[in-house]
Amino acid sequence: MHDPGIHYLVGGVLVFLLLATLITSILCRRARGRKSPVLKNLASRIRAWWGMVIIFTIAIIYEPTGTIILFALISFLAMREFVTLTPTRPSDYNALALAFFVVIPVNYLLIWIEWYGFFVIFIPVWVLAFIPMLSAVGNDVEDFMERSSEIQWAVLLCVYFISYVPALLILDFPDYPGSNSKLLLFFVIVVQASDVLQYVFGKLFGKTPIVPILSPNKTWEGFIGGVGSATLLGTLLWWATPGTWWEAGVMSFMICLFGFWGGLIMSAIKRDRGVKDYGRVLGGHGGMLDRVDSLCFSAPIFFQLVRFYFT
Amino acid sequence: MMAEMADFKRLALKVTAAAIRVICGARPIHGEKLPPGPKVYYANHTSHMDFTLIWSVLPHHERLNTRPVAGRDYWVRNRMTRFLGCDVFNALLIERRHITRANNPVEKMREVLEGGTSLIVFPEGTRQTGMEPGRFKSGLFHIAEVCPQVPLIPIYLENLNRMMPKGKFFPIPLISRITFGEPLPFKALHGKRNEFLALARDALLELSD
Numbered sequence: 001m002h003d004p005g006i007h008y009l010v011g012g013v014l015v016f017l018l019l020a021t022l023i024t025s026i027l028c029r030r031a032r033g034r035k036s037p038v039l040k041n042l043a044s045r046i047r048a049w050w051g052m053v054i055i056f057t058i059a060i061i062y063e064p065t066g067t068i069i070l071f072a073l074i075s076f077l078a079m080r081e082f083v084t085l086t087p088t089r090p091s092d093y094n095a096l097a098l099a100f101f102v103v104i105p106v107n108y109l110l111i112w113i114e115w116y117g118f119f120v121i122f123i124p125v126w127v128l129a130f131i132p133m134l135s136a137v138g139n140d141v142e143d144f145m146e147r148s149s150e151i152q153w154a155v156l157l158c159v160y161f162i163s164y165v166p167a168l169l170i171l172d173f174p175d176y177p178g179s180n181s182k183l184l185l186f187f188v189i190v191v192q193a194s195d196v197l198q199y200v201f202g203k204l205f206g207k208t209p210i211v212p213i214l215s216p217n218k219t220w221e222g223f224i225g226g227v228g229s230a231t232l233l234g235t236l237l238w239w240a241t242p243g244t245w246w247e248a249g250v251m252s253f254m255i256c257l258f259g260f261w262g263g264l265i266m267s268a269i270k271r272d273r274g275v276k277d278y279g280r281v282l283g284g285h286g287g288m289l290d291r292v293d294s295l296c297f298s299a300p301i302f303f304q305l306v307r308f309y310f311t
Numbered sequence: 312m313m314a315e316m317a318d319f320k321r322l323a324l325k326v327t328a329a330a331i332r333v334i335c336g337a338r339p340i341h342g343e344k345l346p347p348g349p350k351v352y353y354a355n356h357t358s359h360m361d362f363t364l365i366w367s368v369l370p371h372h373e374r375l376n377t378r379p380v381a382g383r384d385y386w387v388r389n390r391m392t393r394f395l396g397c398d399v400f401n402a403l404l405i406e407r408r409h410i411t412r413a414n415n416p417v418e419k420m421r422e423v424l425e426g427g428t429s430l431i432v433f434p435e436g437t438r439q440t441g442m443e444p445g446r447f448k449s450g451l452f453h454i455a456e457v458c459p460q461v462p463l464i465p466i467y468l469e470n471l472n473r474m475m476p477k478g479k480f481f482p483i484p485l486i487s488r489i490t491f492g493e494p495l496p497f498k499a500l501h502g503k504r505n506e507f508l509a510l511a512r513d514a515l516l517e518l519s520d
Contacts, residue, residue, distance in 0.1 A: 076484075080336065084486040090440070090476030096483045279336075279486065 003178035005240055009185045010057055017053060020046055063181050064169045065112065071166045072108040077288040079158035081278040086150040091138030095131045095148065099155050103127050107159050114170045123160040128152050157296050164299040173310050176242040186240040187255060187302055193233050194256040195294050198226025215267045227256040242310045254305060255298050262297030328374065331367035335360065336486030339368050346462045346494055349424045353451055353465055355444040355515060356433035357472035360482055362400070365431055365466060368489055377429040380420065382407045403430065417453040424458050438477050444515060447508040455499035455507065462494035467518035490518040
């Protein structure tokens with residue numbers, strides 16, 4: 001936290017959030033009693049953003065332990081929402097107990113002790129093999145394949161993929177002074193900015209849906225505007241990464257692209273299960289998974305790209 | 312000193328209820344929805360957490376004044392279950408097997424309701440292992456018959472059988488759903504037992520959607 005780069009990043013987010021709060025409260029005052037649902041949702045989203053930014057900042061101050069604990073909690077809440085939506089049966093008890101009480105603590109502990117070699121294979125090899133084994137011992141054949149693959153998806157998405165975000169802290173870059181938290185913040189800011197900007201551009205100019213059945217709110221206008229401006233933002237934040245300005249731009253574009261794809265996959269799962277949001281822990285945002293959906297798929301890809309290219 | 316103890320107990324109960332709600336991902340319900348006076352809540356029974364969850368989402372004053380009805384044979388097995396059943400949850404233990412005039416469960420429940428305390432009952436009689444609620448036993452009908460003025464409120468519990476299936480003692484922290492229905496709009500008519508029980512079960516299933 002003694003790294004001035006982190007101060008600039010966190011300070012920038014706070015200034016931006018302050019501006020958003022000001023603008024929304026002016027709009028709310030103007031609308032008086034006739035607030036549209038969009039405005040109400042915006043106000044509650046911004047309230048939730050304050051909570052998230054404050055918690056995130058505290059976690060960064062206490063890096064790496066605070067960051068790792070925060071992401072373990074995010075994994076827990078996300079997996080709880082995911083498993084609740086999927087039709088597991090009472091006979092999956094043992095597999096679920098493994099997922100919640102063993103996989104989350106062990107996976108994050110491996111990051112904390114910086115044992116990268118075991119962290120990368122722990123879930124993909126060991127856990128994915130053990131889940132169907134435990135489900136089989138449950139002695140229930142109904143929807144067996146479906147149930148065990150859903151639990152496998154749950155740990156892969158909600159634990160393994162999400163934990164690649166705090167895993168950024170254990171990478172060792174030559175010629176990258178200060179704390180790796182800068183890179184973590186860079187990643188989270190670009191992912192979330194891309195989400196927010198796609199929403200804003202979509203609301204302002206959105207006409208042509210990309211995948212109308214899956215998600216009518218995701219439009220080409222929103223995608224191009226959001227991804228373009230978030231890539232620009234990421235390029236301007238090049239000083240927070242181990243790369244040059246154009247390398248930061250390429251990284252940002254990758255993050256936005258896979259973030260968009262992740263969001264699409266998570267909406268497909270929601271549609272399939274017939275719900276709008278995964279939960280309601282985050283006010284206007286819905287559940288935890290609704291907020292981190294774009295992070296799930298971009299985190300492992302971003303991590304492996306920077307690890308391959310810069311270390 | 313006594314007042315302090317009472318305050319401490321009230322706080323401990325509130326904290327316990329909040330902890331149960333966090334584990335089960337449930338939210339407290341609004342008290343205005345419930346009719347005043349003693350009530351009979353009836354719910355589908357799938358796990359040991361069922362009545363603790365119902366207890367935890369009730370408004371605080373209702374919570375203090377609500378007792379679960381439980382099978383004596385199960386809860387007096389050992390010291391631990393007796394402590395949980397009698398001291399912690401203040402359960403009304405009833406006989407399930409050898410019913411006599413002296414231990415008639417319906418009489419006991421009537422006394423409690425007339426004393427102004429609400430009850431939580433599980434009309435299926437035991438925890439179900441399937442996904443659908445089972446057939447209702449006649450107890451609910453008899454209570455409705457002897458206490459016609461007491462409102463019967465259906466409660467549908469979802470996901471608890473996945474969180475803590477029969478035979479397990481530690482819950483998987485999934486998000487449960489608990490839905491309170493309106494008080495039943497019909498009365499128990501003498502000699503119409505099966506019709507009443509079927510209607511009551513339908514009212515519960517309607518909440519499942």
